[in-house]
Structure formats: structure tokens, C-alpha cells
Amino acid sequence: MAKRRIRLGVSMIGLGYHLAAWRHPDAPAGGNMELPHFVRVTQAAERGLFDMAFLADGVGIRFHDEPKGALCRTSKNVQFEPLTLLSALAMVTRRVGLVATASTTYNEPYHVARKFASLDHISGGRAGWNVVTSVTDMEARNFNRDKAPGYDVRYDRAAEFVEVVRGLWESWEDDVFVRDKESGINYRPEGLHVLDHQGPHFQVKGPLNVARTPQGAPVIVQAGASDQGRELAAATADVVYAAAQTLADAQAYYRDVKGRMARYGRDPDHLKIMPGLMAVPGRTRQEAQDRYEALQQRVDPLVGLAALANYLGDLSGYDLDGPVPEPPNRRMHSRAQIFLDIARRGNLTIRQLYLSIAGGNGHRLVIGTPADIADAMEEWFHQDAADGFNILPPWLPGGLEDVVDMVVPELQRRGLFRTAYEGMTLRENLGVAPATHRRAEARKRAAMAAALGSAAQ
């Protein structure tokens, strides 16, 4: 069996993951909507042999202007729509996986199934779908609602949504299109499967009007930490994008999610758990620290307070240098608890808390030499806390290029990371299960049984 190796993704949200990324001296003048910027980022990821480049997404601005005046001091405003952007980036890359976030809350499964299938064809089998539920009321208001639906409704809909999408991806068998110009037969009719889904949220007839894709089915990524989120991941995901700060928390999460998989008859190896990791390498620890500090100093206090307000409510009535109070208006998000844990654990002031999350937003942060960062990865990787990492560069593209040029070679030296892509598709590179075609298999089993039966007569 091949040696187990670390999987790497990169989150390429805008100009970087850090709140002040857009104020970095190297940040492109055109901001979040400069196409060459994203070309450079994905090409760097591919040069670094990353499994995938990952686009978070919201169907609306997801940052409260609270305290007022904060929003215009952030770059949390505009961005490319992920499916269109990744389709464009597919044309300037050859191997790196392309993962887009699409919400199950305000979408229709038929549209989502089509778009990801289409991206999988365009990219030659490199598409992935990060399945999320939309949690903010700000997004709800763009879709005929005042408030986001509650947890159970959102996750119930999400589970059915994924089921419908996977069903639609099985509309056509792999080898159904014979396209015989002479006889005039374009496809073999027995290889077309009509889904006819009738569920509480969705009634979807099908078939999908996109052929079976190069990967069979795009990779499914799940990002959600609650009980419902974990169950959805155990049932259907190939990758989990997780958030944990400590080894113990990550181990508990890893054990819990992998443990749930048996219920679905799945091999735990077929779900890659990849926590977010803000990695800030420098040739020396001091250089790394200085780089990070330069960004930290650019966090406007208004923006820091707003970053907290998004999870804990507005704390601007409290002393910035006093303790973090019991949150006045805590929001429905697993990260609210992570932030409170950070504050309690470190006994932090409000200012210290927002500075501590300005970079990683609740994800793990490692600042140091390439060896320090490789050590940090290796520890979690070898101690059942992670199968890989979703790298969150504080600024882009420099923060990613540093990881590619400094950390990747160190991981390779240790035999922890590939030195060439293993396959052509994202599934192959990740080493997750090939997509099965349950309907085709059932049809073929039935045909074989019928043939054996008639032979026995």
C-alpha cells in the first residue's frame, strides 16, 4: 500500500485570509476582483502540488457593519462568483483541484448538479463542491426571507439536497454515448436513468442534462462543525474542511467524524479531514513573526470589533482592554463557541481576542521556520488529528508562495508530501473512493442475473 501522505488545499478567498490582507503592501491594486491575481494563486498552488484550491463563498455580504463604519474598512464586500471563476481558472491550470462553495439553503439541486458536473468536464475531473448551509440573515434577505432557517431545517434540506445532486450525477452511465453516426443511435437508452426523486424538500424528475463526469462525481467537501454537520460529512463527504485550535480538539473531532462513518458502511480512509491552518513561514522565526506582526498592526479596531460582532454581537460598549464579557447577541454558529474558548483559555481582553482571530478566524495559526510548520503539520498528521490541511495564507499570493517555496520542500524531504501528482483527477490525487454508479451497477446485476437464469433453464 502506498505511504499515507499529507493532503493540502489552499483557501484563496480574496487577497488572503487575514482581516488586513488587503492592506498588505503586495496586495494587488485591483483588489478582490482582479483575474490575474487568481491565476497567479492557482498556478502557485499547482506548482506546489497542492491537491486543491478552495473558494469559500457567501450569497451576499456576510459581514455585519457593526459597529457602523467597519464594513467599508474591510475587503469583505465583493468577489468573483466561484463557479464562473473556477471554470476560467481551469483553463490556466492542469492538475490542481478546483473546489467551489455552493450553499444548499437558497439553491436548487438541479442547478448545482449541472454546474459542478460542467466544471468537472471543463477541468478534466478536478471539480469539488464544498457543501454549506447559509447561516447569516444577511444572505436570507437576498432570497425572499427575513432570517436564515434554523439548524434542523437547514441541515435537513442540505442532506436531501446532496442526495438529489448525487442522484442526478448518476443520470447517464459512463459508456452510454455511442454516437453511431451510421445507425443514428446517439445513446443506448438503457444507460439513461431517470431519478424521479420525491422528498419533503425536493421533487426532481431528472435526468441531468450533463453527461457522467470525468470523476464520475465531483468531490464532496463539507464544512460544518455541529452534530448535524458532522453527520452529513460522515454520510456523504470525501473531504472535511474543519476548524480546530488544539491537538486535543482536533483529535476529538477526527475520532468522532470518522467513527460515524461505519453507520454508512464507509471506510474511514475515504474521508480526508483537513483542518484549516494559517501557516506563516519565514527564514527565521523572527522574520516570520515580523511578517505576521506587520499585518496585525493594520487591523483597525473598528474592524476587529466587527469581526467579533459577527459571532458574539457588538461589544463596542465595553472596554477594549477589559475582559471579554458574556456575549450580548451570540449567533448561531459553531465558531462562536471556539472564540469564547480562546478568550477563556488565554484570559484575553477584547482587543487581544480580536487580534487573536484577525488572522485565522478561529483556525490554527503557526508562525515559524519551514521546519516549525512541518513539525506542526506532522504532529497532527501522525496523531490522528488530520489527514491534511487547508492552508489559509494570511495574504495572497505571497503567503501561499512562501508555503510552496519553503514548507512544501521540507514536507517532501520528510516523505510526508508528494513529489508529483499521482493522478489526473482530484479524486485520484486525494486518494478517496472512486465514485460508484449505483444505478448502473444495479442494472448490470439484474441483466447478469437474467442471463444466468435463462442459461440455467
Add this chain to the structure above:
Amino acid sequence: MAKRRIRLGVSMIGLGYHLAAWRHPDAPAGGNMELPHFVRVTQAAERGLFDMAFLADGVGIRFHDEPKGALCRTSKNVQFEPLTLLSALAMVTRRVGLVATASTTYNEPYHVARKFASLDHISGGRAGWNVVTSVTDMEARNFNRDKAPGYDVRYDRAAEFVEVVRGLWESWEDDVFVRDKESGINYRPEGLHVLDHQGPHFQVKGPLNVARTPQGAPVIVQAGASDQGRELAAATADVVYAAAQTLADAQAYYRDVKGRMARYGRDPDHLKIMPGLMAVPGRTRQEAQDRYEALQQRVDPLVGLAALANYLGDLSGYDLDGPVPEPPNRRMHSRAQIFLDIARRGNLTIRQLYLSIAGGNGHRLVIGTPADIADAMEEWFHQDAADGFNILPPWLPGGLEDVVDMVVPELQRRGLFRTAYEGMTLRENLGVAPATHRRAEARKRAAMAAALGSAAQ
């Protein structure tokens, strides 16, 4: 004033517009889902200085398997999703416009506004949206419904849908993103407009999370021939994709739609009416005719009947070589009437009728020398029947390459067609009105009035 010139688009649906296109000897073996095929098609359109390449779309298979066994003898089954495909094609072209169809019937305006805005950014201002209402029950069944909603509901929703999308495209003023790294101001808050739309179909708060696009707003194309469709076009479209067979019909349509524009305070010149035109050039008339005949002979009778069934209901109980009966199950579509008119006008048999629409599907068909085709265009162009044409190549890419290599030079010789692109954006090339930003203008007027007022004090 610049000389009025013919506008050209090309419909690049699958392997060509003709029912038997996929059986053409040159049709790519990979069928409708081969990316290099579409690269070649759009690059040919750009070489021919076409205004735009156009993708029709359905949110489901839109072809009845009636009589049974017909569907698998067509290529009306799978295709790329248009927004993803055009985003990819934007990377391998520089000037040609990229127009995708998106239905207003089963979509949300926020999603549609985002995707087209994103494509406009990716392509540097070359995006267009073909606004349609989804008419088939087959599509309805993919979206929790049994049947498509009736005309009035569909068009009522479509009109409000377009209004919301255009409003969302005005979320940000052009020069709002100052991105001042020193002061920490990312955008000027007064340049952000919150739509807050409250209508019968949609309640959409906004703002859009995509910046104002290079074109200001993607070009709006409308394809719909009913009274409601014409009104929508007169109110909001930059281009109409029409269908007419005779000069008189085209003139009546042209006059009617342009006549409706005054009601909306619009200049008739700012709406380009582009009927579909299946053009089949050959070096001689005989060669052209032979090319077309070779395809006609590949129309399976089952497929021919099915093509009729989609509009008139199943005629397979009748004699193929007998007259066209009163249709048993006529569908809600303006093209049903066009087909009946064709049959009555020519006194056609069922076989003759399906053969007469197998190519152009109700659009005008011209087979001949480059001069014949240029004559046919010139006539309509000069006699108030068309501002340009949406070319429907019977097969692709050859059928388009023939037009580019033979007909375009003839049009240029006559001074009827550009010899170089006029501008960078689709709007500039089409010569339609620049997109205004009504909210920005209102704000600036108010600010100026306030300044004058205080100066006068």
C-alpha cells in the same frame, strides 16, 4: 455618425443547429461535451469579428421522447452549463461577446445577477444574458412542479426578475473602491447602494457582492415572440433574438417591437433586432445545396416526427406523406404557429414539414453562394427587418467556418460589416446604449443640488 453595420451572432448549441448535425462526418467524436470543440467555435467567431457567440439553454432535456425511441436518436441530451462554459471560453478569446441563456422561471435573481456580473469581470466586459422563460413541463419537473406556469405568471415574474437583476448591478458605483491601504478605507460608503426590492415575486435586499462590471451591466438579450415577450424586450433588452421566415413577418415584428420602445423613453437604435438565420454557403449553389441535402438525408423519420411533436403533439398516427392535420396537442409556444404557417403556405406533407424545420427549426434558411447569402442579409437589413443576424450553422465548427471564410469577406466588401472590432466590450461593439447607473446619478444630482443650495445661501 458611423455607418450602420450588420451585427452578427452565432448560436453554438452543441454540434450545430440542424437536427442531424451530430451525424455530420466532421462532428467531433466526443459529441456535445468536448471542450476543444467549443474553443474552436468561439475562436472562429472571433476570427470572423462576430459580435457574439450565443448559448441557448434549458434546465432539463427539452425534447419529448415522442414517438418513443426518438430521443436516443438525437443529440438533444447533454451539454455544458452555459455560465461555466463561457467563463472557460473567456480565457481563450479576447473580443467576441459571450452570451448565455438563463431562465427567469426557476432561478433566483441574486444568483443570476452574480454569475453574469462575474462573467463580465472575467471576460473584460463581454458578457450577455439571454433572458428566457422556461416553457416546457419537462423542465418544471426538475424544480418541484408538474407543469410550467402559464404565460402571464412566467412573464410577470420575468419582468420583475430583470428589474431586480438590473437593480443589483447598481449596487456599487464605478469608482467606489479606493482601497486606500494607508487610511484603511476600502470603499467610499456613499457609493454603496442597497436595493431593498419588495415586489410580488421577489424580496431582495442586496447589495450584490460583485463590483460594478466593466460594461456597467451585461448586455440583455431577449428571445420571446409573444405580446409579453415583445413588451419585455422593448422595456429592457439591448438585443432581440427573433424568429421569422419572411420579409413581411420580420418587418412587422421589427416595427412592432421598436414601436413599443417610445413608451419606455428608449431610442429604437438601442435595441438590435437579430433574427436567426441558418446560412449554408457553398462555392456554387449546387455545392451549398449538396451540403445541406447530405444532412437532410440523415434525419431519421422518428426524429423528424419528434421535432414536430414538441410543438404540435404526436403526429405518428397520420400518413407521413399526407397533409399536416389540425395538431392534436399543440403546445404553448409561439413557434407552433410558425410551423403551421409553413405547412399551410407550402401545402406540405408531414414529412415535408419536418424536413423543412429540421434545419432552421422555424428560422429563415438561406442556401447558396456567399453573394446569395449576403444579398439575403442585405435585403432584410436595408428594409427594416433586421439590425443583424444570429447565425445558426447547421453543423459546427465547419458550418460557421464557412460563413467566416466566405460570407464575412463578402459583407465587408459591401461595407456592411466591420473589418475590425470597434471596442473592447460587447456593448461597444454592438453599438447599444452604455449602461447608466441610475442610483449613482441620482446621488450625484442630489449632492450637486445641495452644494449649489449652500453656495446660494
